[in-house]
Amino acid sequence: MFKILSRTFTQHMKEPVRVVVTGGSGQIAYSLLFRIASGSLLGEHQPVILQIYDLPHMQSALKGVVMEISDGAFPLVHEIIASDTPSTVYADADYAFLVGAKPRGPGMERGDLLKQNGEIFVKVGQDLDKFAKKTVKVLAVGNPVNTNALIAMSNAPSIPKENFTAMTRLDHNRALCQLATYLNTEVHNIEKLVIWGNHSPTMFPDLTYTTLHNQKIKTKIDHIWYEKEFIPTVQQRGTAIIAARKASSAASAASAAVDHVRDWALGSNGQWVSMAVPSDLYNGEYGIPIGLIFSYPIVCANGSYQLVKDLKIDEFQHNKLRITVNELLKEKEAVVDLIRK
Structure with a gap:
């Protein structure tokens, strides 16, 4: 795990919220993280703690992403936590962007993704259930998004069903x-x-x-x-x-x-x-x-x-x-x- 220390804020700022992004070194996450850091997600007065997950063999690339976010000097970024440990990444999450999944390449049918990504979302659902807030708002971005969201939801029985959504x-x-x-x-x-x-x-x-x-x-x-x-x-x-x-x-x-x-x-x-x-x-x-x-x-x-x-x-x-x-x-x-x- 690597971590960027917290920053201090002026009085008009709110308490930070924790935003999880999985697949943190991938192309979608690379664009997404900078939008969140800039305030496009929750507004200019809402600090965020970025909690970024990727697989063990992607930790070097993820470290580079964290370095770039840090170099952006975003006033709203209260803290950055990047890890391959679910208990660290999902801890007390308020929002979760489930981006990490095997991408669809040229010639690949959607059906090819079902089993490959389904098992990923079983584990994600279980980890959210164990470590995230019960109020966490979850968005499945990794395809096939509808079925992946269903799998994650079913494996997180202590989180309300309405907290799980998929991106259309x-x-x-x-x-x-x-x-x-x-x-x-x-x-x-x-x-x-x-x-x-x-x-x-x-x-x-x-x-x-x-x-x-x-x-x-x-x-x-x-x-x-x-x-x-x-x-x-x-x-x-x-x-x-x-x-x-x-x-x-x-x-x-x-x-x-x-x-x-x-x-x-x-x-x-x-x-x-x-x-x-x-x-x-x-x-x-x-x-x-x-x-x-x-x-x-x-x-x-x-x-x-x-x-x-x-x-x-x-x-x-x-x-x-x-x-x-x-x-x-x-x-x-x-x-x-x-x-x-």
Whole structure:
């Protein structure tokens, strides 16, 4: 373990919170850690203690990351703890970004990742259960995120289910960009976009309720473009990035992770966001079976999140939801031995 000593703060600063990032020497974590250190996550008055994990053979690289964060002289970084020891890294964690996982490379199918990463998230769930605060907010970033979050949640029985989420904010942000380009507008003018389901090519980026300047856009978009171009482009964006840069999305994934947890912690100001959360919380709402981590339209406030309810679902939407539900059920079945009853 290596540790950077604490700093002192002016009176307007809050008490530091502990933020865990796993896979600390990887590309996503490299982008993520600097965003957290700068205050992009929790604001300019919230000091953080960075608790960074990586495997034993990655400790030299991790030491270099810690050196760079230190050299940034970030006023909000109260302390940096980097280690390959779970009891040290997860101790009293307030937030946990579960980034560490085997990345998907060229030609690798999602199914190839299930068993390889599932066992990682069994251990992560157990470690969170032992060492983190019971109020810890957890975001799975390492793929396959929905099923990994489910595995971790099931192996942390003393932490409330609602504290485990998976990241579909990257898909949400990708969809916003594609739609803003099509409509020749800025992303902040677009509201009520939804990503349903799995963070995979079966996800459903839904524009049924989406507005531009508070006006529904359904009549402004060509349905052929929507079904044949927009949806496949968003679904396959990760694959396209791998093909282009020969590596998975990194900076955009880190940015989406910050967006996800910031809105969860500080509120989304009434705006809809897409979050993959336990379906058990919603008793079959929108026909989604219990026992999954599923992406829904969500509004965040006061450190918690709520489902956007009572939306009408037409046949087109229902068919898209069924596809992504079926994939998640198959993923769950493939790792059923890793899910604690």
